[in-house]
Amino acid sequence: MHPIVRKLAAYGPLAPEEQAVLAGLGAGAQLVEGRLDLLSEGCVPDSAVLVLEGVACRYRHRRTGTRQITAYLLPGDLCDLDFVHLGRLNHSVATLGSCRVARVPREVLAGLTTQYPAVARALRLAKLAEEETTREWVMNVGCxxxxxxxxxxxxxxxxxxxxxxxxxxxxxxxxxxxxxxxxxxxxxxxxxxxxxxxxxxxxxxxxxxxxxxxxxxxxxxxxxxxxxxxxxxxxx
Amino acid sequence: MHPIVRKLAAYGPLAPEEQAVLAGLGAGAQLVEGRLDLLSEGCVPDSAVLVLEGVACRYRHRRTGTRQITAYLLPGDLCDLDFVHLGRLNHSVATLGSCRVARVPREVLAGLTTQYPAVARALRLAKLAEEETTREWVMNVGCxxxxxxxxxxxxxxxxxxxxxxxxxxxxxxxxxxxxxxxxxxxxxxxxxxxxxxxxxxxxxxxxxxxxxxxxxxxxxxxxxxxxxxxxxxxxx
DNA sequence: CGTGCTATTGAGGCGCATCAATCATAGTGG
DNA sequence: CCACTATGATTGATGCGCCTCAATAGCACG
CATH class of the missing domain: 1.10.10.10 (Winged helix-like DNA-binding domain superfamily/Winged helix DNA-binding domain)
Incomplete structure (x- = not known):
């Protein structure tokens, strides 16, 4: 089963049609080797990134050269639903190992959420989980x-x-x-x-x-x- | 001007009616002294918390007793738009100094966002800023x-x-x-x-x-x- | 005038960083 | 097939940044 379907189904039942549409997001997926930027700091993304296989991450560099990874993107993770509201990105997204990733144009994403409320809801919950995870990371490095x-x-x-x-x-x-x-x-x-x-x-x-x-x-x-x-x- | 109007107006123009409605959220505000929980870990909140004056925070305790603060809530901050989707909270929200806070029932919040798209959009942007802030904190304590x-x-x-x-x-x-x-x-x-x-x-x-x-x-x-x-x- | 909380300062020690060297593994070209 | 190279893993030695413990001082409060 496609990882995004599997992931979102955990937040509530999805109709077969919804599952099919979600699975279809991975249609144009491409293989990307490790250690490559998918989105670079300062860019203005016009599509979200969906990870199907492999491990990617968000990160930022300090001027001193040290790097801080602030999140991992695992199969089924969508990065990022809300960048469509953003201008310049202030962090980068890169693969760690080699990944299979698909780009999801913002119109596709917008259409998806308006047409399928259950999908929209699952995506919101997934985002909540992501926020909780970031807070957990603050706990982790903080204490x-x-x-x-x-x-x-x-x-x-x-x-x-x-x-x-x-x-x-x-x-x-x-x-x-x-x-x-x-x-x-x-x-x-x-x-x-x-x-x-x-x-x-x-x-x-x-x-x-x-x-x-x-x-x-x-x-x-x-x-x-x-x-x-x-x-x-x-x-x- | 009410702090939430002032804050949200920074994300885009708000009509006078929208400003008035937002300002109205602070109507039933109450004074809360410092070091009191507004929401406790494990509770199921039925309303968001709007800070009008003072400083509050999200925090969690470790079993060892140490505390980690994961966010500050300043005047104009709404905590939290999306808890309406949540069951048990896994962190607490407390005042630090004494605060003036208002409770915003989830129905009021839902009505606001459906009726006033500009408000909904500003709230989404405010939430994005909050997420960026949390990531910045990971950077801060991490490196x-x-x-x-x-x-x-x-x-x-x-x-x-x-x-x-x-x-x-x-x-x-x-x-x-x-x-x-x-x-x-x-x-x-x-x-x-x-x-x-x-x-x-x-x-x-x-x-x-x-x-x-x-x-x-x-x-x-x-x-x-x-x-x-x-x-x-x-x-x- | 105690009582409690916060701020301040000192002494000592530990956890983790830094620097540096060696080892392992995989890939590359001859 | 074997240097040759590059990258990451591993280990040791040394030092610093920050923690912990402890004591004192300042300040608000009843």
Missing amino acids: RSAIERVSHLLCELHERLRAVGWATKAGYDLPLTQQDLADTTGLSNVHVNRVLRQLRLMRVVEVGGKRVDILNLAALQEIAEFQADYLRPAVA | RSAIERVSHLLCELHERLRAVGWATKAGYDLPLTQQDLADTTGLSNVHVNRVLRQLRLMRVVEVGGKRVDILNLAALQEIAEFQADYLRPAVA
């Missing part, structure tokens, strides 16, 4: 230790990838370098490496070679104080 | 030093308060303790104190006694690498 931050990130990716069928209980593929993890968690690549070694020695999780093998999920979540509910806003 | 974080926060508050008439070039009132600043920036209260002392000795800004006096705005923005544009999404 957790290195091992907690890394563990939390691994938990979040596990949960989100599972929701779209790209992870099992045993683990998932993750085409990131340790430097990418460092730029996400606000740590140095060296320290990320040490944290991953510690987690490996603790027999909690093994991260290496673009693969995350989870040995003890409960322990990992315990370390991270991971509460998955922020990823799934309960529906009133 | 800036202590003095940079504090300076950036002071710049952001200055800019946002100026937009609604609660700050001048010379400074603004800020009813926060150093512990509040620490919980925002991911620092300890002790270190915030040292940073503020340093900024005072540098003749950049004086923070004390619920008041921020800006001595050298350019220097403050330079330290913070402050780019105000994230607060005002340019309109396409």
Whole structure:
């Protein structure tokens, strides 16, 4: 099943027609190799980006050269519904590993939401989840230790990838370098490496070679104080 | 002028009738003293909160007891348009100093957005600015030093308060303790104190006694690498 | 005139950054 | 098939930024 259908269906039932239309968004998808910008800071996007496979991210650079990743875009994620209101973008969007992505023109997106209220609602809820996730990241870098931050990130990716069928209980593929993890968690690549070694020695999780093998999920979540509910806003 | 009118008018012209309706939202406003929860984690809110005066915040506690503030709510800020879609809240909203706040029932909010497209659009843009702000905070705690974080926060508050008439070039009132600043920036209260002392000795800004006096705005923005544009999404 | 909260300052220590070297792996061209 | 190169992973040594603990001072309040 197409990842965006799978993702949005979690927020409420979608009619077959709605599912078909959503799946159709991925029609013109293209393969993009890793480490390429999909949208660059300062540009004025005229279409959203839909990720079908792979991992992409939002990021910004400081003048000092350091990079901060502020969000991950996983299969089924649409970046970004509301840029149609924006002028210049003040951050960039780039692939991390190689991705399959489709561009969704703003008119298509607008037509979709006016024609299918259930889709519009699901997209709003997905956006809410994204906001909660960003707030969770503020928590993460603001008041957790290195091992907690890394563990939390691994938990979040596990949960989100599972929701779209790209992870099992045993683990998932993750085409990131340790430097990418460092730029996400606000740590140095060296320290990320040490944290991953510690987690490996603790027999909690093994991260290496673009693969995350989870040995003890409960322990990992315990370390991270991971509460998955922020990823799934309960529906009133 | 009512702060929410002033804030939203920055995103596009509002008709007199729209301005009047927005101003009317503050009709039943009440005074709330400092350090009180307006919405508590786990509750199911049936109305949004509109701040008319004072400073409030979103925050969450860790099990270890530490608190992370994830956003400030200043006069004119509406918290939160989209909670109407949510079930349980996973963070709390509280006053910091004493505030004048109004509750806006979800039906009123819904009626407003359907009846006045310009208002709906302004609210969407305001929400976008809020999201950009949260991402900026991830940057802040993720990859800036202590003095940079504090300076950036002071710049952001200055800019946002100026937009609604609660700050001048010379400074603004800020009813926060150093512990509040620490919980925002991911620092300890002790270190915030040292940073503020340093900024005072540098003749950049004086923070004390619920008041921020800006001595050298350019220097403050330079330290913070402050780019105000994230607060005002340019309109396409 | 206590009582409590916030601000301030000092001393000591830890967590993580930085610098630097080595190792592993994959890709490239001869 | 083997250098040769590039990139990322790994480990050690050293140092700094910030935390923690603790004590004092200032100030508002009853």
